[in-house]
Amino acid sequence: MHEENVWKTLGSCLRIAMAFHSNLEGTQPAEEFAYSWVYHFDPDDPLKEQALLDSDSVSSYGVGEAGVIRPLRFLEDIAPTLELLGRDERYFVASQHLVASVDSHYFCLVCALQREGYKMHPNHEPEIWEAVETIPKMEVAIVQATRAVEAILGKLGKRENPKKLARAVERWKSLLDLDPHETFELTGKSYLDYYYDLFGIRGDAAHSLGKLPYEVSRRLTIEAQCFAWIILLHYARRHSLDPQAAAEALRLDQAVYSSEPENTFTIMTNDPE
Numbered sequence: 200m201h202e203e204n205v206w207k208t209l210g211s212c213l214r215i216a217m218a219f220h221s222n223l224e225g226t227q228p229a230e231e232f233a234y235s236w237v238y239h240f241d242p243d244d245p246l247k248e249q250a251l252l253d254s255d256s257v258s259s260y261g262v263g264e265a266g267v268i269r270p271l272r273f274l275e276d277i278a279p280t281l282e283l284l285g286r287d288e289r290y291f292v293a294s295q296h297l298v299a300s301v302d303s304h305y306f307c308l309v310c311a312l313q314r315e316g317y318k319m320h321p322n323h324e325p326e327i328w329e330a331v332e333t334i335p336k337m338e339v340a341i342v343q344a345t346r347a348v349e350a351i352l353g354k355l356g357k358r359e360n361p362k363k364l365a366r367a368v369e370r371w372k373s374l375l376d377l378d379p380h381e382t383f384e385l386t387g388k389s390y391l392d393y394y395y396d397l398f399g400i401r402g403d404a405a406h407s408l409g410k411l412p413y414e415v416s417r418r419l420t421i422e423a424q425c426f427a428w429i430i431l432l433h434y435a436r437r438h439s440l441d442p443q444a445a446a447e448a449l450r451l452d453q454a455v456y457s458s459e460p461e462n463t464f465t466i467m468t469n470d471p472e
Contacts, residue, residue, distance in 0.1 A: 212284040215294045216277040271456035278445035293350035304340035330413040337420040341404035344423040377433035
C-alpha cells in the first residue's frame with residue numbers, strides 16, 4: 200500500500216478525473232496534457248481562435264485545432280474524484296498506474312465489462328501484422344494494472360497461512376465496498392482468488408509473457424485492467440465525499456459555475472449530451 204505523500208498538481212488530478220469520468224475513454228498522456236486560462240471566451244468563435252495565457256509568459260496564443268473546452272460546471276461533476284485524489288495519496292498513486300496502464304494498452308472498458316448483448320467494441324483487435332507490436336505494450340499494461348491494485352491493497356501474504364489470509368480479507372473489507380468472495384465475472388473466480396493469481400500474471404508479464412499467443416496476452420491484459428478499475432471504483436465509493444461536500448472541500452464557488460448558460464460549448468466541442 201502507498202501512503203507516502205507525493206507532490207501533485209491540479210493538472211495531474213484533473214487529467215485522472217477526466218479519464219475516470221469518461222470510463223477511461225478520454226485518457227491523455229501526461230506529457231500531452233496541459234491547462235490554461237482562456238481569455239474573453241466566446242462560444243461562437245472557432246476553437247483555434249480562442250486565446251489563452253502561456254504559463255511561462257504573458258503572451259497569448261491560439262488554442263489550436265485540437266482539445267476540449269469544458270464549462271466550469273464540469274468541475275462540479277468530477278468534484279468527488281478531484282477531492283479524493285487530492286486528499287488520498289494511496290488513491291492518487293493507484294489511479295496514476297491505472298491510467299498509465301490504459302495509455303500503454305487501450306481497450307473499451309464499457310464493452311469489456313458488459314455481460315451480454317451486442318458490444319460495439321468487443322476487442323479493438325489490431326491487424327495480424329500489428330499484433331507483435333502490441334504485445335510489449337500489454338506486458339507493461341499488466342504490470343501497471345497490478346501496481347494500481349497493490350497501491351490500494353498491498354501485497355498478499357501466502358494463502359496457505361490462515362492468519363495471513365484472514366488479515367488480507369480483513370484489510371480488503373476495511374478498504375473496499377466490495378465483497379472479496381464475490382465472483383469476478385471476467386474470470387469466473389472470486390475477486391480475492393484473482394488477486395492472488397494476479398501476482399503470478401504480473402511476473403509472467405514482466406519476464407516471459409511475450410512468449411504467449413497474442414490472444415492469451417490480450418485476454419490477460421483486459422482482465423487485469425478491468426480488475427484494477429473495479430478495485431479503484433469500489434475504493435472511491437467507500438472513501439469519496441458526496442458531490443456537495445466535495446465541492447465545499449475544494450472551495451468551488453457554486454455561484455460562479457451556476458451562472459453559466461447550461462449549453463456553453465465551442466463550435467468544435469459541441470456535445471448534445
